[in-house]
Structures are given as C-alpha cells and as structure tokens.
Amino acid sequence: MSKSQLSAYFFIAPFMIIFVIFMGYPVFYSFYLSFHQVVDYYDMFGGMKFVGFAHYIKLMGDSQFWWSILMTLYYAALFIPLNIAASFFLAVLLHNKLRGSRFFRTAYFMPNVLDTLVVGVIWIFIYLPNGPLDHILSAIGITNFSSTGFLGNPLSAMPAVVFAMVLKSAGFGMILFLAAIQNIPKSVYEAADIDGASPWQKVVQITFPLVKPIVLFLSVIGAITALNAFAEIYAMTSGGPYQSVGSQALGVTNLSGYYLYRTFESARYGYAAAISYVLLIITLVISTINMKFLSEK
Template sequence: RHRGWIGLAFIAPGMILFLVAIVYPVFGAVQMSFYHWQILAGAVSQWIGLDNYARALADPEFWLSLGNSGLYMLLTVPPQIVLGLLVALLLKAKSPAQPLFRALFYLPVVTSWVVVSLLFKYLFADQGLINFTLHDFLHLMSSDVSWLSDRWTAMLAICALGVWKGIGWSMMIFLAALQGVPESLEEAAMMDGAGRWRRFRTVTLPAIWPSMVFVIVLLVIGGFNVFTSVVVMTGGGPADSTQVVLTYMYDQAFKFLDFGYGSAIAVLLAIIVLILSVVQLRVFRDRSEANA
C-alpha cells in the first residue's frame, strides 16, 4: 500500500497536467458545440442541440475544407513513407558521413513550421526561386506561374512543404526499425539466392511492419491536422479555396466569434480522424495476422 501511494505521487503531476490541458478542454469543446456560445460578459449562451452539426453537414465551405484536408493527406502521406523508407535504407550502411546525413535529413523536422512556411511562400511567389528556375533558367515554362493564386497549384505547394518537412521524421522511425532487423535473417535469405528486392519484400518489410503501421497512422492523423502552412502560405485563399478543416474552424471561432460552430467542426474532425485510425489499425492488424 505504501509503494502504491509513492507511485501515485509520482504520476500525479503529469496526470493533473493531462486533465487540465487535455481532458478539460476536450469536454469544454464538446459542450460548446451544443450551444450558441456567447463570450461577452453578461451574455447567456443558448442551447441549440445538434444545430451546429446540422449546419456543418450542410455547409459547402466545410466540405470544401474537408476535401482539401483529405487531398493534403493523400498527396503527402505516401511520399513521406516511400522517401523516408528509401532514405533510411540508404543511411543504414555505416559510414563516417552517416551522422551528418542523418542530421541534414532530420533538420527540417525540428525547424519551425512558421519559418519553413515563409520560406516556401517565397520559393513559390510570382517572382520566387521556383519560377526563376523553371522559366528563366531551364526555360521549361513560357511564363511565370502564380502558384499561390490558384487552388490546385497552391495545394501542390503546401503539399510539397509537408512532404519535405516530414521525410526526416519517417526516416528516423524506419531507421530505428531497420537496425532491429536480425542480420542473420538477411544472411540466410542471401544464402538461399534471394536478390535485394526479394530480401526486402520477404525479410525486411515484415520485420519493420509494426513501425510502418505506426508511421502510416500518425501521418494520416497529421495530414488532417495541417494548419500553420496553410495560414502562412495562402491564408486559406484565394477566395477560401485552400481552406482546410482547422483553418476553417479557426476562422469561425476566432474571426467570427462563433465558438459553438467552430467547436462542432472540431468535434466532427476528431470523429473522422478516430474512425480512420480505427479502420487502419483493424486492416493492418488483419494483414499482420494473415502474414503470420
């Protein structure tokens, strides 16, 4: 019993912080989503039930922002997985320059989102480096492209930033997983005449599969939570065409002070991400069991 109290004393600070900083705001947001929430002193918030959710489901802007979030996720998750794994395989071999290359690839991960978003905003500006390289230097385009003035090219620029910044994180996870693959398995496969691709498919990939699932699930969650790069690079424009769910929620809550509607959007996003995560874990678990 005495040891139990000691253990509780050690976890109490972290648990209190978790309850105050995570649990309480979550329940507060859910509560606000059922109200026409008032923030002015003396104003009374009005209970409106599911009206905010019905409004979101009938709101074309919400569906546009959800579609942009899904597009960002689809265009950024596969490249981060493939390129991160490729870089990890290349850096697996021991060499004197290996720590340097690891640091270089991981540097974008620890760089501020605001800083790199401003950098990419400059790169894709009308007179930026991308247009200079493609138009003036390589002569691959007949004229400059207003990358950030069109929905599709702006989303392409935002996705390019997401991929560039996320490769290093995937690389570190895969590199740690690759170092845990027993060399004896690869040597046995090599002695059986298996080529490099077959060894990767039958030995390496199954061994790092749990790490692969971890990376995929977290990248999908992160893809739907894109925010800073959109705010800095396009501000949701032009004409709100690059709004994602979090920027649209932010505008409703903090620009128009409609906290009830903004909270409803946040809850809907949380439900969507939760469903996707559960489905992914179920599918990957079934695949793991089938391979076993």
Template sequence: MSISTAAAAAEPAIEARTRRPRRRLKAAERHEARIGALMVTPAVILLLLFFFIPVILCFILAFTNARLIAPEPAHFTGLDNFTRLFSDPVFWASLRNTFYFGLVVVPVQSAFALLLALLINVKTRGVNFFRTMYFIPVVTSIVVVSILWRFMYQPDGLVNSLLQTVTFNVVQGTDWLNNTKTAMPAIMFMSIWQAVGFHMVIWLSGLQTIPEERYEAADLDGATTWQKFRYVTWPGLRATRTFILVTITIAALSLFAQINVMTAGGPLNSTTTMVYQAVRTGYQQQQTAYASAISLIFFILVLTVSLVQRYLTRDKD
C-alpha cells in the same frame, strides 16, 4: 519437555518474526505507491487541463450558441450548428481539401521516408552527415519553414527561377500560392520535405531492430536485393509501419500552420482545411459553438480513420 510442546511454544516467536518483514514489505509498497502517485500527478493534471476538459467543453459547446465574446449567456440549441455545418459549402470544401492532402501526403511521405532510411542504413563514412541534413527541416520551426517557402513560391521566387534555368526559359512558372490548381500541391510538396526526416528516423529505428542473421540467411539462399526487402525487411517492419501510418495520417489531417502562414485558406478556399476552418471560425469570427461543431466532426473523422487503419494493419496471426 517434549518436542511437540517446544514446537508449540516456539510458534508465536516464529510468527512474530515473519510478521515483521511482511509489515515492512507492505510499508515499502505503500511508500512506492505514494511516490508513483506523486510522479504521475503532473501528467494527469496536464491531461485534465489540456485534453479532457477541452474535449468535454467541445462536446457541450457544439450544442449551444456560444460566442467568444457575447453580451448574452449561451443557451442550448440542439443540432442547429450541425444543420448549418452540413449546408455550408466552405465546410465541404475544407473536408475535400483535408482528404485530398491526406491521400497524397500519407503514401508519398511514408514511401520517401522509407527510401531515405534504407539509403542511410549503412555503415560507411559520412552517413551521419546525410542523416543530419535530412533531419534539419524537422527541428526547424514550421512557421519559419512556411515563411521561407512562401517567398520561394512567389512569381519572382527561387522555384520559378530554377524552373527557368533548368528549362532554358521554356517554363516560366506561375504564382504557385495564388493559383487554385497549384496552391495545395505546393503546400503538399513543402510539407513532405519538412516532415520526411522525422519518419525517416522512425523507419531507421525499425530497420535496425531486424536481426542481421536473417539477411545472412537470405544471402546464403541467393536472394536478390528486392527479395530481401520483400521477405525480410518489409515483414520485419510490421509494427513500425503501423505506427508510421497512424502518425502521418493524424498529422496530415491536422494540417493548419502551413495554411495559416502561406495561403490563409485561399485562393477561393482551395487550401482551407477542417482545422484551419475551426480556428478561423472560433477565434477570428468568434463563433465558438460553430467551431466546436467543426472540431467535433473532425475528432470523429480522425478517430474513425485511425481505428480503420489499426484494424487493417493488425497482426492477423
């Protein structure tokens, strides 16, 4: 038998041997795909139940006259809710308060968190104690923190007592949460104190990703502390600061718990925010459709601000 004849006779056997591993590989891939689908299914179900379906319902209800409890079924009303919304002075007050809170809290909290991260980004004895102390308010319930600070802000509370002690009774303090001029700044101060530790940890993780060789090269070039921060630290935190900026902005615009516990939107709507107005309108006043319209405007607002921030902080290279 010639060599070509033997090779031709062996081809079916070789093909059969190569076909079996391929079938086993495809079977293994299908098994991995099924396992992956099973692991993803709970997350997909939760997203559908608590995100996509509520968002779709919000879009639908915003164009109806639905109420939380009503004897008659809801019907389509077009843009009536939005017409009413844009002529509502409470809505414009809540919009101003939301932007006011965000414009102050976002830069102050991010800068303060970065300062704390720079201070604890050292290898010295006792630094873990300070990291823990700065982070404790973050793991404390915001409701508990709000109740605590509400008592501190009372006319006979700790804040006024400290002011009187430090200034030798020259400054008597005020009723911080019942004064239209001080209610929102008081909530801002408390909110920054409560959440700064969380963003400090994010800044710290970004600082620890910067190679140490860059600082060594800067030392060899005789760079000062400010020059090292400007030309080494700050460029190395590009991705971190984008994440920080977006997360702080979304959290600031979503202000609710502090307002609900400490001031209930008062005094004279000076602390009412869009989220608080939507919740109060939807659940206390049972105007589900009107609350959906407020939520829809808030969704568009947050999406727009996030996209603008992402565009401005993009990697231009």
C-alpha cells in the same frame, strides 16, 4: 493508505491540477459549447442560448465544411505515399555503411524538429514568383509559375504545400524505418545472396514486406496529420488560392483544420466546437483502425 502511496499522490497532484485546468476543463466546456449559441460575446458563460443539435445538423449541409474534408483527403492522398516513399528511401540509403551516414541521419532529421510555421515561412520565399525555385525551372524552360508563383496557382498550391511538409516530416519516418531495417536478421539477406538476389530484389521482396507495420503506422499518422493540418496552411496559403466551384469561390488549400480556425475566428464559437468534435470522431475512428491492425501484426 501508506506513506509511499500518499507521496505518489502528492507528486502527481500538481500535474493533475494543471491538466484539469488547461486540458480537461476546455474539452468539456467545448462539448457544452457545441450545443449552445453565443448571444453575448462579453459573457461567455451566461450569454448563451441552448440550440441542441442545431450546429451538428447545420454541419451536415455545410458545403464549405465538406469541401474542406475533400481537400483534406486530397492532402492526405498526396502526403501519405510521398512521405512513406521518402522516409523508406532515406532509411535504405543510410542503412548501407556509407561514409558520413551519422551526419546525414542528423541532417535529414533536423527539419522535423523545426516549427511548422517557420518551415512554412521559409518555403514562401522559395516558392515566390521569380524566387529561387522559379529561377531554376525557368533555366530549363518551365515558366508556367512566373506570374503567380507556386502557391498562387490552384493546380500547384496543394502539391507545393505537401512537398514542403514531406521534406519536413521524412526524417521522422526515416528513423522508424531505419530501426526496423536494422532489426532484420542478417541471415535473411545472406540467404538471398546465395539465391542470387539483386539489391533491388532484396529491398522489394525482403526489406519492404518486413517493415509493413511501419508503413501502416505512418499511414495512420499521416491521415491524422492531414486532419489537423493548420500551421502550414496558415503560413503559406491562408486557405487559397480560390477557384470557382458551382456558384462559390472555394480555397484549394482550405483544409478542415484551417476551416475550423476560420470559423472560430469569425466568433461562431458553438459551430466551431461542433466541427472540432466531428473531426475528433473521425480521428478516433482512424486511431481505432490503426490499433486493430497493429495488434493483429
């Protein structure tokens, strides 16, 4: 082995040690934990009983888990199209040579770098009963949310959370769309001008079809974001408000990521580990589909 190779391994070693300690070991230990039941919470290594696939079997019949998956699908169904539409609209708007476009690009992207927990706390104050948004709506005669606020109403809680996250995330998609639009040859638009195409026709028939790979990418990222959504739910709703479904009270914003957190918080460590691996499998399936479609593009 040459000196250059030894030097490379020497510089890589600190990262690999840190990765194994803080990432690799927890991954393998959580997989091990998913097949065990903790019986002694003061001894997380020796105080466990092997239960095999019991946690996974129990998960298949857990109505709370499947409800969280259903609410995650609802979150994704709202978030993905709204995020793509907002990102594409901003990109098309800023692609035009408008005065101050650089400032607006930065301004629209800034919320994306804020911590999700911070964004959630800010929106709590906006959505409060008799808060800023409620005053604006009351001025135009909409008073349905004055008593509960947007986050306290089962009908509006999820859309309110999604709206806040779209405003936070749209800047990222805007940058991707903007880069893709700027790579479209000007000759394509010049040919459309000669044919008498309107600005709307150029956007719908030229711009949007040529940026479809970005649409697909943001769709998959949005699905993964929904599966991992936690901080916004933790900050804004804590899984509520609750509504009666059959004989159970179920939270309308109790997403899969938040349900995983609540399971772990209640000291059901083995069961929480099993949930995390089921969510991992779903994420891997979505990512594989994404890679397949992108490679075809």
